[in-house]
Amino acid sequence: MVKGRFSRKDKLIKQKRHDVYREREKIQEPALCNKCGALLVNSRWTWKEPPAETYEVTCPACRRKADKYPAGFIEIKGDFFEEHRAQIINLINNVEKQEKTERPLERIMDITDRKNDTLVTTTGVHIARRIGEALSQSYKGDFSFRYADDEKRIRVSWQR
Numbered sequence: 722m723v724k725g726r727f728s729r730k731d732k733l734i735k736q737k738r739h740d741v742y743r744e745r746e747k748i749q750e751p752a753l754c755n756k757c758g759a760l761l762v763n764s765r766w767t768w769k770e771p772p773a774e775t776y777e778v779t780c781p782a783c784r785r786k787a788d789k790y791p792a793g794f795i796e797i798k799g800d801f802f803e804e805h806r807a808q809i810i811n812l813i814n815n816v817e818k819q820e821k822t823e824r825p826l827e828r829i830m831d832i833t834d835r836k837n838d839t840l841v842t843t844t845g846v847h848i849a850r851r852i853g854e855a856l857s858q859s860y861k862g863d864f865s866f867r868y869a870d871d872e873k874r875i876r877v878s879w880q881r
């Protein structure tokens with residue numbers, strides 16, 4: 722992004738938007754997500770059993786989902802992909818399962834077939850990169866990724 726391109730007011734709005742999804746924003750603990758049941762304790766989101774009394778919140782991943790505001794974009798295309806689509810989507814879902822277990826905020830948001838490719842959106846940047854790496858390790862092909870927004874967003878592409 723070009724520095725100085727935005728007015729001060731725009732910058733403030735932009736920062737606020739980021740803060741909404743910050744994983745370490747100040748939330749009173751223990752906090753339980755009213756949508757997915759993730760629990761925030763000691764500044765970490767977990768799948769631990771919640772204590773009897775918790776603060777009710779909506780976790781950053783569920784908020785991104787509700788706002789349709791992904792952190793990760795994975796663009797997938799190619800003849801090989803089309804021919805092995807079911808198997809490859811299965812691999813992607815398995816990566817999510819693993820990631821989500823360890824990092825509750827890293828999830829797949831949507832898998833959308835578009836005219837020239839398939840787009841997978843995610844709630845976190847880490848899982849998007851992991852999916853790209855898993856595709857590349859399992860099936861070779863062309864894999865690349867690019868961070869944006871201070872590494873708060875990532876665009877991954879894989880094709881074969």
Ligand SMILES: [Zn+2]
Nearest residue numbers: 754757780783
């Ligand atoms: Zn949640």
